[in-house]
Amino acid sequence: MTEEYENELPPSGEEQTSEKPQYRRGIKSFVIRAGRLTKGQEGGLERQWPVMGLELAQGPVNPVDVFGRDGHVVLEIGYGMGQSLVAMAAAAPEKDFIGVEVHLPGVGSLLNMAEEAGVTNLRTYKEDAIEVLKLLPENSLDTVQLFFPDPWHKKKHHKRRIVQAEFAQTIRRVLKPGGVFHMATDWEPYKEHMLEVMDVAEGYENIAGKGNCVPRPDHRPLTKFEKRGERLGHGVWDLMFRKV
Structure with missing residues (x-):
């Protein structure tokens, strides 16, 4: 299960000086769970945090500088224990992944598995994703x-759900033209909510056509x-929206 966030744009009437979204903290829709x-x-x-760890204190981050190459970059929000993200990074060494x-x-689980798998094309933050998104360049x-x-x-x-109109535009800012926002859920009412939000989101097109989901792509591993x-007999739905 991933972390979640909700954000609000400045109140109406407040000036925004650039296209980069200006945030004030809204309701945090993730809960920190205690665990040893x-x-x-x-x-x-x-062993691996000094190698793969990224911190907000480092300031704005450009994936090209982080990985030393201009490759296909994937950002995953809320990777849980990291099994699927490590598997994807291991299966696609030509791509770069930020969790x-x-x-x-x-x-810790992600870093341990990445070390065991010999993965080098992976970095991670232990942070609120909204704060991380602020540091990423447009496109x-x-x-x-x-x-x-x-x-x-x-x-x-429901107001705590991460997929909201404002969040869709936050993601759109950092996606390259033609980039994809890929969601998956096993809760059908949430799938309907995602479609309701994303099918009318400015600057996106539903790859499967309005109101539709895509088959699970091979690059997304099946979890236990x-x-x-x-x-x-439970359903799982994948949704993909392309930035246009």
């Missing part, structure tokens, strides 16, 4: 991934949770 680090997670952090996760055990990412975000099932909590859900 395993020895493997501790080891991953100790964002707020939970320390997940970051700098080829893909943004948001897999299985918290659907906030109760109606009174997803496999179990399939056996139980």
